[in-house]
Amino acid sequence: MRSRLTIATRGSKLALYQSELVKALLLKNFDGLEVEFLEVTTRGDVDQKTPLSAFGNSGVFVKGLEEKLLSGEADLAVHSLKDVPSDFHPELVLAAFPEREDARDVLITKNNCHWTELREGSVVGTSSPARKEQLKLLRPDLIFKDIRGNVDTRVQKVMDGEYDATILAAAGLKRLGYSIADESYFSLDEAVPSPGQGALVIQSRKSDLKLLGMLAQINDSEIEKQVSFERRFMKTIGGGCRFPVAAYAEFEAEKVVFRAIAHKPHWPKIEKVKVEFLGKDMDLQAEELAKQLLAKNEE
Numbered sequence: 442m443r444s445r446l447t448i449a450t451r452g453s454k455l456a457l458y459q460s461e462l463v464k465a466l467l468l469k470n471f472d473g474l475e476v477e478f479l480e481v482t483t484r485g486d487v488d489q490k491t492p493l494s495a496f497g498n499s500g501v502f503v504k505g506l507e508e509k510l511l512s513g514e515a516d517l518a519v520h521s522l523k524d525v526p527s528d529f530h531p532e533l534v535l536a537a538f539p540e541r542e543d544a545r546d547v548l549i550t551k552n553n554c555h556w557t558e559l560r561e562g563s564v565v566g567t568s569s570p571a572r573k574e575q576l577k578l579l580r581p582d583l584i585f586k587d588i589r590g591n592v593d594t595r596v597q598k599v600m601d602g603e604y605d606a607t608i609l610a611a612a613g614l615k616r617l618g619y620s621i622a623d624e625s626y627f628s629l630d631e632a633v634p635s636p637g638q639g640a641l642v643i644q645s646r647k648s649d650l651k652l653l654g655m656l657a658q659i660n661d662s663e664i665e666k667q668v669s670f671e672r673r674f675m676k677t678i679g680g681g682c683r684f685p686v687a688a689y690a691e692f693e694a695e696k697v698v699f700r701a702i703a704h705k706p707h708w709p710k711i712e713k714v715k716v717e718f719l720g721k722d723m724d725l726q727a728e729e730l731a732k733q734l735l736a737k738n739e740e
Contacts (some may be wrong), residue, residue, distance in 0.1 A: 443651055445475040448514035448733055449506040452480040453591045459641055460519045466659050479515050481505045500526040507533060508645055517645045518653065518732060521613075521635030522668055525644070527676035530723075537643040537660035538652055538668060542612035544639040546572065546632045549599050550606045553622035556580060559606060566595065566604035570685040572702060573713050575632045576608070577656075592617055592632070609737050614637035630715070633687035633700045636671035640664055665690065666723060670699065673724045677731035678703045685711065695720055699727070707739040 446467065450460040457478070470737035500507070503525055506518035508532060515538070519613045525535070548556050555580060559565075566588030567573050573585045588590055588604060592613050599607050614621055637640050643653050643659075671688040678686050688701040696716045704711040718726045 442471060442655060443516070444473060445477075445699075446517060446652070447477050447515045449481050451480050451483055451502065451506070451519040453590055455617055456519070456521075458552075458616050459521065462541060463517075463641065463643060463659075464508040467655075470659055471655065479509060481509055482608050488489070488587040495663070500524070500529065503529070507644070510644065516649065519642050520642050520644060520661040522633040522640040522642040522672075523561075523737050525637070525642060527672060529644075532647055534647045534653070535642050535646055536645045537656040539641055539643065539659050539661060541640040541661075541664045541667070542615055544634040544636060545611045545629065546608050546627045546638075547614060547621055547625050548606055548627065549596055549609055550626070551600060553623040556627065559583065563605035566598065568585040569635070570683070570704075571635060571687040571702060572608045572632065575687070578711065579631060590599045590683060592619075610634070610638050618709075629689060629691070629700055632691050633702050633713075636675040636686070636688045637668045638689075640668050642668075663692065670697065672724045672728045673727040674699075674701055674731045677687045677728045678734065679705075688727075690723070692720065697723060699730070701730070703731075703734055705738065712738070 444486055448454050449462065456466055460478060467476055483502050503520055504514070506520065507530055509515040510518055511530065519732050522538070550559070558574065560582065561582045562584060564584045564586055565576065566586055568587050568589060576583065576586070586604065588607055590600060595607050595609060598604055604710060611621060613625065619639070645656060667690045670690040674688045675686050685702060685704040688699070691698045697720050698720060700715045701709060702713045707723070714730070716730065
């Protein structure tokens with residue numbers, strides 16, 4: 442067993458909180474372990490003006506941490522899973538999925554209103570193509586503008602009147618201690634979350650077998666299956682930050698209820714699906730569904 446570990450983490454309040462969760466889990470499971478943080482400023486943290494969609498699927502909040510793993514300066518990195526692209530460095534692995542918070546999206550307004558109560562022409566700040574397209578289906582009369590910044594910054598921009606509303610993940614809000622009014626939540630049918638939204642992931646080097654053995658002990662296998670399904674769909678479709686793709690797999694007894702949306706520039710319309718699968722061969726079923734949507738829109 443390793444006696445000392447260094448966690449690479451972004452320096453935002455939310456990132457540090459999430460890394461503290463992982464540190465506490467490690468200390469709880471391994472007596473005598475020492476854990477320290479290495480704070481990293483990523484390209485996404487430095488550039489607060491460029492729309493996220495302009496970065497493509499480059500892992501703008503992830504690559505800086507991966508570099509610390511590859512150099513040996515850090516042993517593991519803690520990410521919000523939705524920030525991690527489908528393809529990453531071949532020497533690295535997503536080693537453990539220790540927690541998933543509420544995956545739903547939340548509408549942030551000054552008066553905690555429901556999305557149906559927004560005034561016509563209200564300005565909604567979002568840099569997510571999937572959030573924009575789904576809310577446009579519900580409210581085509583709204584105006585959408587890009588917004589950047591951490592959770593606190595985006596909330597403050599709404600409070601200051603720069604935007605009438607923004608959309609944020611319930612997971613981040615809850616981890617930071619925000620109170621969320623019931624009417625502010627989107628249902629899963631109204632707004633499908635980003636693949637992996639609310640889940641934490643620990644990334645490490647494939648070659649560090651001792652650490653991989655430790656991380657396996659704090660992995661939640663149910664969360665791993667759930668997010669693997671969502672990410673397989675995303676990878677097969679392609680998209681992520683550039684094109685609207687959302688996916689959420691919900692376990693109900695022996696079946697999986699899978700919600701997804703996807704759209705590419707040449708597709709005639711946004712595809713929105715809700716299907717049920719048996720809880721086996723899940724990755725293959727997610728891939729097959731994505732291939733069916735691709736084939737349908739290539740005809």
